[in-house]
Amino acid sequence: MSATTTRPRGRLFFANPGPTNIPDSILKAVAHHSVDFHDADFIALYDECVAGVKRVLQTEQEVLMYTASGHGAWEASLVNLFSPGDRLLIPETGNFSESWARMAEGHGLAVTVLPNEWSRGVDIAALRAALAADTGHTIKGVGIVHNETSTGMVCPIAEVRAALDETGHPALLLTDTISSLGCLDFRMDEWGVDCAVGGSQKGLMLPTGMSFTGVSAKALAAHQSAKLGKHYFNWSVMMNRRHKGFVGTVPTSFFFGLKEALRLLEEEGLAQVFARHHRLGEAVRRCVRHWAGNDGPRLFCGAQGRESDSVTAVLMPEGFDAEAIRRTCMQRFNVSLGGGLARLNGRVFRIGHLGDLNEPMVLGTLAAVEMALAINKVPHGKGGVDAAMEYLAG
Numbered sequence: 001m002s003a004t005t006t007r008p009r010g011r012l013f014f015a016n017p018g019p020t021n022i023p024d025s026i027l028k029a030v031a032h033h034s035v036d037f038h039d040a041d042f043i044a045l046y047d048e049c050v051a052g053v054k055r056v057l058q059t060e061q062e063v064l065m066y067t068a069s070g071h072g073a074w075e076a077s078l079v080n081l082f083s084p085g086d087r088l089l090i091p092e093t094g095n096f097s098e099s100w101a102r103m104a105e106g107h108g109l110a111v112t113v114l115p116n117e118w119s120r121g122v123d124i125a126a127l128r129a130a131l132a133a134d135t136g137h138t139i140k141g142v143g144i145v146h147n148e149t150s151t152g153m154v155c156p157i158a159e160v161r162a163a164l165d166e167t168g169h170p171a172l173l174l175t176d177t178i179s180s181l182g183c184l185d186f187r188m189d190e191w192g193v194d195c196a197v198g199g200s201q202k203g204l205m206l207p208t209g210m211s212f213t214g215v216s217a218k219a220l221a222a223h224q225s226a227k228l229g230k231h232y233f234n235w236s237v238m239m240n241r242r243h244k245g246f247v248g249t250v251p252t253s254f255f256f257g258l259k260e261a262l263r264l265l266e267e268e269g270l271a272q273v274f275a276r277h278h279r280l281g282e283a284v285r286r287c288v289r290h291w292a293g294n295d296g297p298r299l300f301c302g303a304q305g306r307e308s309d310s311v312t313a314v315l316m317p318e319g320f321d322a323e324a325i326r327r328t329c330m331q332r333f334n335v336s337l338g339g340g341l342a343r344l345n346g347r348v349f350r351i352g353h354l355g356d357l358n359e360p361m362v363l364g365t366l367a368a369v370e371m372a373l374a375i376n377k378v379p380h381g382k383g384g385v386d387a388a389m390e391y392l393a394g
């Protein structure tokens with residue numbers, strides 16, 4: 001290869017866990033000329049999209065949207081529900097629980113992080129014990145990442161709800177569904193979630209830049225007395241607007257794309273979308289379990305039954321650099337993988353298998369990784385891709 005890095009020919013295989021592949025029909029829909037967001041036609045489109053997002057969240061409560069990446073919706077969930085000094089319990093899951101916790105501290109909340117090993121995820125018994133011990137109900141909110149994108153692990157929200165109910169704890173339940181929505185089953189109302197945080201560029205297959213929160217009636221009541229400073233993200237202001245959530249110009253292009261994204265999800269059927277993610281996720285896991293032979297790379301997630309169907313974190317054997325695998329995949333094969341975040345940098349690479357993907361796309365990525373392992377002389381069990389194919393053909 002020449003010194004000026006020429007990109008390999010052919011399609012970029014994008015296997016990042018966010019942003020994700022944007023289907024051509026969504027790209028076309030987003031490329032829409034500007035419209036007046038007060039026009040009746042746009043208001044109808046907006047209402048249709050909000051109704052669709054509610055169906056994906058499985059809620060009949062409020063949805064408020066923001067012109068911001070997921071971080072904006074995170075911020076909205078905090079500043080609208082709490083007052084300075086309020087106690088927030090955040091069970092540790094990985095990089096994203098840590099980032100949400102740091103943000104809450106930045107806003108003056110008293111955050112208690114319930115420590116967990118990143119490879120094992122949330123200890124529900126410890127969470128229940130922490131809630132039971134809080135007899136004075138000083139904990140005002142519990143913030144949980146549904147799908148921890150840095151580790152490839154899911155937290156069972158129904159079990160978190162049960163822990164709150166069994167201890168009779170009234171804390172608000174906040175969940176981050178940014179990398180699970182449109183990929184994994186998420187039931188806001190059934191699971192008694194008070195604030196569900198979602199974003200555009202993962203399972204919803206849209207560009208980055210729009211996010212939203214599902215908000216329960218209980219959360220709206222708590223909002224009335226929440227005293228943290230807020231302006232752009234103030235729900236009281238937003239609730240009185242025609243386009244709930246948008247202060248300032250509504251990002252109309254996103255709505256043309258969102259309508260198409262919802263159409264694609266509902267044409268396939270949500271149950272089938274979840275099943276497809278499960279199949280692709282399981283194929284990746286079978287491949288990685290195969291590589292783990294010969295003391296090779298293995299699944300980072302060590303909690304059986306909690307493996308994420310949208311992203312898999314792969315832990316390198318001691319002494320081998322995950323970034324070298326990512327570089328080979330990108331520079332030689334035009335395959336983009338996710339890197340290890342925070343303390344996992346260099347130790348883990350991540351295969352995103354969420355959004356607009358099918359079997360050959362996933363197999364192509366796995367084959368590139370298997371070749372990169374060989375090129376970088378990383379010990380591994382050969383034949384991982386065969387194991388994935390065998391599963392997918394079954």
Ligand SMILES: *Cc1c(COP(=O)(O)O)cnc(C)c1O
Nearest residue numbers: 018069070071096149178179199
């Ligand atoms: C991507 C992600 C975020 C951050 O969202 P941005 O859109 O990058 O601000 C937060 N939480 C989880 C679980 C994510 O996967």
